[in-house]
Amino acid sequence: MSDNSPRRSLLSATAHLLGIEDREFAAVAWSFAYFFCLLSAYYMLRSVREAMAIVGGTENIPWLFMGTFFAMLLAAPAFGWVASRFPRRQFLPWVYYFFIANILLFFAAFTYQQNNGLDQVWISRAFFVWLSVFNLFVVSVFWSFMADIYSKEQGRRLFGIISAGGSTGALLGPLVTSALVVPIGFRNLLPMSALLLAFAVFCIFRLRRWATTRDEKQDNQQIGSGIPIGGTALAGIKLLATSPYLLAIATAMIIANFLGVATYMYMAELVDATFADTDQHTRVFAILDAIQNALSFIGQLILVRYTVRKLGVGITLAILPVVSVLGFALLAINPVFIVIAAVQVLRRSITFGLTKPTTDMLYSVVSAEERYKAKNFIETAVYRGGDLIASWTIRFIGGIGLTGVALVCVPLAVIWTLLALRIGREYKQRDDALLQSKTG
Template identity: 70%
Template sequence: MTEKRANTPAKPVLYLIRVLGIEPDEMIAVAWSFIYFFCILSAYYMLRSVRDAMAIVSGVQNIPWLFTGTFVLMLLATPVFGWITSKYPRRVFLPWIYYFFVANILIFYAVFTYAQNNELSEIWIGRAFFIWLSVFNLFVVSVFWSFMADIYSKKQSRRLFGVITAGGSAGALIGPIVTSIVVVQIGFRNMLPLSALLLLFAVFCVYRLRGWVRQQQPDPGNESASSTVVGEKVIGGSAWAGVKFVLTKKYFSAIAVALVCATFLGGATYMYMAEMVSVTFEGTDKRTQVFAIMDAMINAMSFIGQLLIVKHSVRKLGIGGTLALLPIVSVIGFTLLAVNPVFLVIAGLQVLRRSITFGLTKPTSDMLYSVVSPEAKYKAKNFIETAIYRGGDVISTWTIRFISGIGLSGVALVCVPIALIWTWLAIWIGGEYKRRDAASSGSAAA
């Protein structure tokens, strides 16, 4: 009895975990997952505002070229990642992915420092940094969620992914706030070493989570215990398996097309926002500060959605209903923008859409991979969230550039039917997830 009391959390902690839907034996894992995602997104968002400012330095008219370069790099990196996941166990490649990006950050820090000390142009360095950070973000986040889908079961993912995602939003809130406060005083290049330190701590979180999984293995009834996370077993398969999944499986094809629709609408708002900021504010540091403030607003709203809303939304509306919320809001928002194409409307639309994206849509989308094979969790998910995502950026930015003559109102009208198609896809994907979930549960029961 004494030992049981000693291991029982205090009443305030019990109340908190009950509100958040966390079981007592999941507390340690959820805490480390929360911190892990906090480190990743705070590291990224410290640098995202720098990236957006670099896009303006490069010239707003060149943004389509930057996304094209990002897409090409994604196409080159995807089979390399597929080969790594096919040949090495997760316990080996997960930490080294983060070590690789830490080394990249320190290289950029050295190059920016050299350029500033010698009064050299930063245009091409900035372009390279824009492309690199766009790849970095998608890879580290995709790998994170593949790892989460590995160590948590379907039932756990529906309860816990919102809370875990809130860790990312907390980091995405703190990162730009720190940047907005200190960047003008210390300069943007000095944000890079801080970002690298956070990534190194993320690696420490990976080791702690592997330790938790190892402790769960003696319990054969715990379906979250995945021996492949800590053992020598490799995923196997082809380096191009992710591409094959998307081309041959309707479930992944629909997720990919829905993502292209989402990125098209996001690209439209991003390009016009960048143009408005470029003519309103002077200097890289000041523009970095403006973007950081907007990011902080978005991430504060996202945090509330992830922590308190998404779990209830999935339970009440289902996966499909929750995924359909953002395209429905987009239909309304772009209709209003077509009628009144001013800065306040597009800024409000940007904040609202991105808040829903990270607060509701992203954690719900990550649940979609809890009903697929381990190979699909890493390869199909990675291909969709990197190459397909940036392919959508390329389609969006070039299309917007070619039709820019119709003005912001005309572009907003073009976005409305795309949002309607996206709504239908979201509902279909939700239905297919439900079918797969029922099929896998039936197999387990049998």
């Protein structure tokens, strides 16, 4: 008994420091592990995806975004149909089973291609499109699940900590990739990724058990319920079109995408010009991912809970666009590799360290159907539509150079700042209304 007391005291002190209540500790641990496995699996493959974009030719990146967008247009209604007809406790694991099977099929395809000396271009393009779909769907489903099982108050305290689990995985994934990709080859990373995804499914079952036995949040449909969400396969589109709140979230995301695609496309060109082959390209992207994810971890674990509490949701959301204004202004003045790399790492670390956990809190004040269908549509089809528009726009105006594109990005970031503040005000109004309906 005495041997366990110091350990229990340490766990209790840690939980108190992080804002976790005793009854939540097991659920937060499983959520942390779930997101850790999910993003470890993804980030082991993300650097491979970036290298595959180079294999297909950097001039063809806009076509890859177009392929991804059309894949999303097919996948989003399919997901909406499944969500309408099957309980969440059934379809959530099967989303991940489907993608595990996909990973193993790509492993077989890459192995066959290499063993038979076939051209890698088309399978590389297919992998780029597929992984872009995979990332958005599995992460969107994850956060819908988190918004389902935790209350608004819990989300404000816990989502940053849970996000840190993802950043831990997102840090480990590229480190493993950078260490192993050259000696074992990129294709052998795929089965390792599939294994991590399988453990994420086990975490779902543990969280589902916790959600069905707890005695809180009875005002929402339960994740353990056998009742489907209902509605139609295309309900997410209608919900988005009729909600100014959701439209504002989607618009902010499209602007953010434009700025992200601008840095991504120029970064790909510079990496291709500087480093020799696919494995070396993969290593460079993995190192950059590791740096940004280490910074994201600090933001998620320590900063986001305090910024949301002290500054509010709107100001927390406005931090990234304000940094983007300054970053693109600096890039316009000095458009060199080290500056664009620094801007990309800083923007992405803030995105995942502060903005993404805060954005996921926004869906705690909407209905279950909006949480799964509208959120999923925004974060998949609309997200990739934004990528498509951004990539072709940047290609069209590419003649003005990196300096000119950076100058275009500055006023867009200013508009994004104002939009973030508006979204924060709407969130507070909705949250206050929900509290009044419970107490009234």
